[in-house]
Amino acid sequence: MIDGLIFDKDGTLFDFRISWGQWAATFLRRIASDEGHAARLGRAIGYDLASATFAPDSPVIAATAADIAAALLPELPGMTLAELTDRIDASAGMAPMSEAVPLRPLLEALRERGLRLGLATNDSEAPARQHLQTHGITDCFDFIAGYDSGHGAKPGPGMCLAFVRQTGLQPGRVAMVGDSRHDLDAGRAAGMRTIAVLTGVAKREELAPHADVVLDDIGAIPAWLSGLQA
Structure with a gap:
């Protein structure tokens, strides 16, 4: 689960x-x-x-x-x-960010499943919050951290561990979702499952050895979760 x-x-x-x-x-x-x-x-x-x-x-x-x-x-x-x-x-903070998939519907659907959601970015926290606010999704997250938030940067596990401390979740029941080795290594170091997506620069063959699953984009996460439950 x-x-x-x-x-x-x-x-x-x-x-x-x-x-x-x-x-x-x-x-x-x-x-x-x-x-x-x-x-x-x-x-x-x-x-x-x-x-x-x-x-x-x-x-x-x-x-x-x-x-x-x-x-x-x-x-x-x-x-x-x-x-x-x-x-x-x-x-x-003013960068014109392009959503990988329609974010609000996806994040709301994940929260409706009872999932707690966090953000761990090697961007600074202030511009990260600006991006979330611009796209109207800040309230979907229980935890938001950048490299300057006091938990360290990825591939260190600090932000991932701070998320589980704040939410009270067990690391083994959390998945880190990212497009780079830094993301996946951070998740693994925190004892989490890892989901790789292909909306960055890294290729499938680079990410696959470090991920539990490689998805085209985060829009495929609900189906993956349903498969776990089945």
Whole structure:
């Protein structure tokens, strides 16, 4: 039985390529001195400005705002790490996120099953809450944490463990849902089941060895849960 689900955000609730591809192009051009500089900034974070695509090891996929800022900083003399991290957070909160599936109906259906729901993202908590609020789903979650919420970042298990402490659930009856190895490793380290989805950049063959199941997107979770009960 599953009593709770803790979701990653980017690439899981929201389609990664659509959402963050648009954001990266806009943000890099805003902080760059010219188009060539923007392209160099893109390469520093594994993003190709011309094709609007991310390399599989891009820090934007699963790392924190501070990690992204650290990768960009050598191309931005005169800017501090703290200043750049703050600019990334401010910009990220306004990113036009694209829902992987219609979120409100899915989350409400999961709650109607009696499930407790959490969010554990390597994004900062403030922009994460902005994204949830923009899409009208903040109230669907019992727990919301970013890498800066005091529980550590994934692949560490801190956010997952904080979720079970807050809800009183047993880790073995909770599933971590995500699109990256960071998500799945965090869930496993917390003693949870793991659900991989393919709405990020990672491929099925990369995620399958680390997941109990690989689904096309989170819309397939209700059917998977029904299969467990059967």
